[in-house]
Amino acid sequence: MTTKMLTFKLKTLFIACACSFPMMSFAASNTDAELQQLRDEVKALKLLMQQYAQQQQSNAQNLQQVQAQSNITKMNAESTSGLKIETMRLKTKAGAELTLYGNVRADASYQAEGGSATRLYNQINTVPLAGNSESSDRLKATLAATRLGLDFKTSTPDQDISAKIEVDFLGTNDALRIRHAYINYGNWLVGQTWSNFAVPDYMPETIDALAYVGGAVKRTPQVRYNHKLSQITNLVLAAEDSKDESSNLRLPALTARLNHQFNERLLLSARAMATEKKTDADTETAWGIGLGTKFDVTDKTMIKADYYHVKGDSSFVSWSNSGFLTNANKEIIATNAFDSITIGITQQFNPQFKGTLGYGYMKADQNDTYINALPDKTKANKDLWQAWANVFYSPIKPISLGLEYVYGEREAFGPAPNGSQTGSDNRVNAVAMYNF
Template sequence: MNTQFLNFMLKPLALACAIALPIVTHAAPASEAEVEQLRAEIKALKSMMQQYMQQQNSLSNNLAEVKAKSETAAAPGPGLKAEGLSLKTKGGAEFSLYGNIRADALYQAEGGSLPRLYNQISSVPLEGNGESSDRLKSTLAATRLGLDFKTPTQAGDVGGKLEVDFLGANDGLRIRHAYLTYGDWLIGQTWSNFAVPDYMPETIDALGYVGGAVKRTPQVRYTYKFAPATNLVLAAEDSKDDSSNMRLPALTARLNHKFSDTFAISARAMGSEKKTDADTETAWGVGLGAKLDLTDKTMVKADYYHVKGDSSFVSWTNPGFVTNANKDIIASNEFDSITLGITQQFNSQWRGTLGYGYMKADDNAGYINAFADKTKINENLWQAWANVFYSPTKPISLGLEYVYGEREAFGAAPNGSTKGEDNRLNAVAMYNF
């Protein structure tokens, strides 16, 4: 019983006793001793009530003190504050933690000679020339850790993301994404505005397959919304092309449109200056991606690129350009690539994907003849894959994938072979948190 309720009950009781005493006195004559006895009993009752109220007040104070101590003990350490289910940094930004623990393994019947597990289709050994056969490889380097931030301000929310994995040199920590957002602006490193992974069919391979790209670049990006279903994204990017002395950023544009909740496309363009100590050339490219939900459990994805003079955005291409002894740019590589696939969600626990990717380089004699070893450059590449994922419970995902691919080189090895083979079985286990 709380103090307010006791006060509510005791005051009327005392008032009733005080009123009743003169009424009793006038109603029936009583001896002076009886009156004094009644007054003494009322006084004792009031004293008992006051003592009980003091005990209740003391108990309430003790409970409040215990509650305050327990809240202090449960609070996060320095720099963090718990507010309901929200965590805050010392600077007042709300944040959430996410990531996964990922174990990859593969059995390579034929494939790349590098120790890393992931796609090496553009450099697999030609048949009969130091082939890398019957290898078992494993790693946990693709394990990720990420933080999403948001700080409310009078001018709108300021957001940010920091995501890392261990696919750097010697399994070292590397930055995947690190950027801030404010209004329609983004500054930092994230997926390239030109080489987006949104339209690649699902793979277990962390790098994807021929025809796709998983490029992340430092950039300044602006998004303009024409309508809820249509927006234009413009960016100035550092493409990190080691073959070029960058003087100007690459400029990219991407137009996204949703025809419906089940059909979306993305048209993209890129322009970049390639510079040596003696010469400059303009590289360019266009891309078109689409995804379509055939049913609520069946999705089709496709992505196409045509690029000239650049090898930094789309993966597994030939060098973008070649130079002579004077560092003059004498020829550029030009290629087309496409990837397409279908994903089926069989039920809440099982899904699978069938995919195919192809890349074809133009037969440019000036470019090809500039290479002394023509086995290092490819006329075409292709890969086909099939995978299945099983999630016994929501945080866990187990996957198995078979991939087969080939590369056809412009030049033949001493034994006459121009074909290299990628033939392997991939497996993955992930705990997402």
């Protein structure tokens, strides 16, 4: 029964009572039957009011129970996810949304044969030739690859502005260094991030933080423009500072990358680069092309491959010989050209286990002018190769444990005094990461 209907009945009954009482006082014609009827109506009114009061009390109790349960649910939600919600809503002084991420990373390596540098990461291009001060049976460990990053986003009436700062400790003597630091507004990016030419997207997965032959982990200061040609194709243009210590920078390197998604499983990337190499007395144009692909064979099996051909530059693709050589007058007398390729397959065995098999190869052109101008032929390489196998285990989501075996060789242009022309890299790598 609604409150409106009850109010109407109460008003009607009270009006009836008000009219009846005068009649009882002044009308001698009222009978005992009429008085009894009035008493019965009063009793009915009392019963109706009691029922209404009970119903209101029950409704109030039910409402209190619902509110109490709602408060408990809210408190439980806040206790389990409140920290995450607060983290997502962090604001900077200028009002930007802020997200913190990174990892704590411990690396270790047992080196049966390899380079003499204290760093445990890849140095295949400089490993000693056999019998020449080889660095054997060494255990190395570091936490220098531990990473910390901040993502920023500011909403504007036009569109969002985002930025990133990411650092690790792989600078000189484990000093803090900038990995990424850039601003992104619409199609434009300004700052330091992965080179538009030497991208790491198509390298097979490794434990080694510097990757293996055939890949590149180059980050450059740049101005980049991204243009979407269609839903499946985009073009990226950039002017980059390649940070080539052998060249006096006068003009930035120009790079272009075309990405095309053939279907849900196949992605292809074609890249090009052109840059000026300059000394105090001479200039030369260096250039390169690259082609990378990712192919999801199945939902659990992925193939990655990357190819480069570069002439006159050693600043973009890792492990290559010097891009050019000069004489005593700083004139450029010869340039180096090389081809490199890396290919690998990654298999996700189950939600906790995955593994990768990879191979990389780099071959320099047989340029006699360049070879004859080398001051030390044992320090420049005719070719390099590395093969590796790894497995990653994630017992719970934030933790990742990895184990990897890698073997590789370099063949120098000239032999050492003992006649050796080949050096080996033979290591077992391990890593433990907590991602946050």
